[in-house]
Amino acid sequence: MNNLTKRLGELKERIQAEQQAYNEAMGELKAVKTQLKKEFNVDSLEEAEKIYQQLTKEIGQMGDDLQRQLSQIEEELQGGN
Numbered sequence: 001m002n003n004l005t006k007r008l009g010e011l012k013e014r015i016q017a018e019q020q021a022y023n024e025a026m027g028e029l030k031a032v033k034t035q036l037k038k039e040f041n042v043d044s045l046e047e048a049e050k051i052y053q054q055l056t057k058e059i060g061q062m063g064d065d066l067q068r069q070l071s072q073i074e075e076e077l078q079g080g081n
Contacts, residue, residue: 036042042051 033043033045036045036048040048040051042048
């Protein structure tokens, strides 16, 4: 009987710890959503992900453009020598 009582107590502690962790995670999620709305006018994490993907693509394209321009300049400089 003591073993069962001990196990029940341990389970109760684990449940309480998990509930506390869940509550903390939900608080952090709410804070992130508030920050997204305030700073980026985004209402959901899904919307933020779409914007992130779009910006990442645009930045990659800009990087490619810059690389092409640098290559052109290098070729022009080498041709001038």
